[in-house]
Amino acid sequence: xxxxxxxxxxxxxxxxxxxxxxxxxxxxxxxxxxxxxxxxxxxxxxxxxxxxxxxxxxxxxxxxxxxxxxxxxxxxxxxxxxxxxxxxxxxxxxxxxxxxxxxxxxxxxxxxxxxxxxxxxxxxxxxxxxxxxxxxxxxxxxxxxxxxxxxxxxxxxxxxxxxxxxxxxxxxxxxxxxxxxxxxxxxxxxxxxxxxxxxxxxxxxxxxxxxxxxxxxxxxxxxxxxxxxxxxxxxxxxxxxxxxxxxxxxxxxxxxxxxxxxxxxxxxxxxxxxxxxxxxxxxxxxxxxxxxxxxxxxxxxxxxxxxxxxxxxxxxxxxxxxxxxxxxxxxxxxxxxxxxxxxxxxxxxxxxxxxxxxxxxxxxxxxxxxxxxxxxxxxxxxxxxxxxxxxxxxxxxxxxxxxxxxxxxxxxxxxxxxxxxxxxxx
Numbered sequence: 001x002x003x004x005x006x007x008x009x010x011x012x013x014x015x016x017x018x019x020x021x022x023x024x025x026x027x028x029x030x031x032x033x034x035x036x037x038x039x040x041x042x043x044x045x046x047x048x049x050x051x052x053x054x055x056x057x058x059x060x061x062x063x064x065x066x067x068x069x070x071x072x073x074x075x076x077x078x079x080x081x082x083x084x085x086x087x088x089x090x091x092x093x094x095x096x097x098x099x100x101x102x103x104x105x106x107x108x109x110x111x112x113x114x115x116x117x118x119x120x121x122x123x124x125x126x127x128x129x130x131x132x133x134x135x136x137x138x139x140x141x142x143x144x145x146x147x148x149x150x151x152x153x154x155x156x157x158x159x160x161x162x163x164x165x166x167x168x169x170x171x172x173x174x175x176x177x178x179x180x181x182x183x184x185x186x187x188x189x190x191x192x193x194x195x196x197x198x199x200x201x202x203x204x205x206x207x208x209x210x211x212x213x214x215x216x217x218x219x220x221x222x223x224x225x226x227x228x229x230x231x232x233x234x235x236x237x238x239x240x241x242x243x244x245x246x247x248x249x250x251x252x253x254x255x256x257x258x259x260x261x262x263x264x265x266x267x268x269x270x271x272x273x274x275x276x277x278x279x280x281x282x283x284x285x286x287x288x289x290x291x292x293x294x295x296x297x298x299x300x301x302x303x304x305x306x307x308x309x310x311x312x313x314x315x316x317x318x319x320x321x322x323x324x325x326x327x328x329x330x331x332x333x334x335x336x337x338x339x340x341x342x343x344x345x346x347x348x349x350x351x352x353x354x355x356x357x358x359x360x361x362x363x364x365x366x367x368x369x370x371x372x373x374x375x376x377x378x379x380x381x382x383x384x385x386x387x388x389x390x391x392x393x394x395x396x397x398x399x400x401x402x403x404x405x406x407x408x409x410x411x412x413x414x415x416x417x418x419x420x421x422x423x424x425x426x
Contacts, residue, residue: 001362002103008034017106020113020324025103033096040089047082101211105359107324108333114323120336121323126307127316129340134403138343139394140274143169145405147425149275161264161279168423172409173282173393175416177257180284180309184386188305190255190286195235197258198226203238206364208330208356215265218279228261232285233383240289240366240379247371250379251290251298255386258283275390276348282389288382291368292358295380299355302384303335306351309387312412315395316340318347332357337387339395350391353384 007014011027018025112121143149148169154162165173184190198220204210204227209217218228229235236254245252260283275281286305288298303319310317322334331354338347358378361367367376400408406424409417 037092044085051078104329112323115325119323120320123319125318136342139397175413184255190253193254193256232256232258236287241364245368254287284386286384286386290380303353330356343398351385351387356381
């Protein structure tokens with residue numbers, strides 16, 4: 001959430017920043033509502049004071065044996081007027097909060113302008129796409145060839161956008177996940193963390209998934225509804241909820257492997273074949289809780305940690321900075337890492353690393369005691385995929401495919417595969 005003081009004090013700047021995203025913020029309407037709130041606040045407090053004074057007058061009149069009926073009538077009238085004023089104030093406050101919760105994060109100054117992914121800016125590349133001396137297959141053909149991917153079976157069980165994996169392919173995904181966790185814990189100082197897969201609404205409100213993206217979520221029908229997590233970012237980031245950290249406790253760096261669940265609302269017709277865009281997938285997520293002074297350096301380090309995974313797997317990739325029109329709701333700046341997929345002859349996103357600054361922390365009331373002033377100030381939160389296991393599996397399948405349809409096992413994964421050299425049909 002954007003700082004309400006900034007919204008009120010520099011509304012024009014906020015509107016201009018959000019306009020870079022293509023987001024229209026009606027500053028005049030917001031300020032008019034805020035003026036209404038202030039006047040209602042004054043009126044409400046005045047009525048409360050008048051009612052309290054009238055109540056004292058009743059007590060004094062009683063003590064003197066005077067007729068209190070006129071005073072009681074006046075107090076009742078004040079009570080009704082106060083109730084009306086409080087209701088109006090609550091409505092305006094709710095309207096203001098709805099506007100504030102619907103505003104995306106302010107962009108960092110160095111986020112490039114642009115309206116769509118076509119305007120994203122490439123930062124660097126690593127590796128060269130492999131030259132094949134045979135006809136390249138995509139992961140769907142390869143998965144069927146090694147009897148490891150079954151979309152028909154998944155459809156009979158759950159419908160579209162699900163997959164059944166078995167045999168060497170299922171083991172290969174498990175190996176990828178274990179390799180990622182081991183790399184981030186041993187080399188990048190992350191703490192492996194197990195988190196709930198079901199969360200309540202306030203956790204998603206804290207990360208910015210609610211209220212704007214409710215249609216993208218799966219929700220239970222229990223009396224107190226739970227949501228299936230769309231990413232481990234949600235529970236990991238909420239580890240900072242309602243906390244005041246000491247400065248020397250930060251940064252905290254968490255890594256978690258979880259399934260992720262997304263309805264993919266609005267993605268109809270996109271990547272309907274294969275495993276690129278599914279309702280259920282696996283991911284290793286990285287989250288940092290940091291001071292404001294640490295967050296920029298940590299953002300670069302987190303991106304490099306995700307890159308390490310692809311480098312060890314020897315998968316060609318590129319890093320891009322997302323432009324203003326393509327960046328996520330809660331992010332102030334985002335790097336996407338895109339891996340080369342021979343089956344599509346293009347780079348596809350496999351990790352998205354974002355610095356959210358204090359946007360999520362303000363919603364969650366996550367704070368740190370300043371080492372200089374001793375006063376609590378908002379923490380910064382960062383998140384990134386380290387990386388998406390399903391897409392990493394696709395990348396390994398397509399980049400390591402062999403002429404006979406088998407899939408060679410990358411060197412760094414062989415110890416997790418019991419020395420298996422290749423995945424092939426049984």
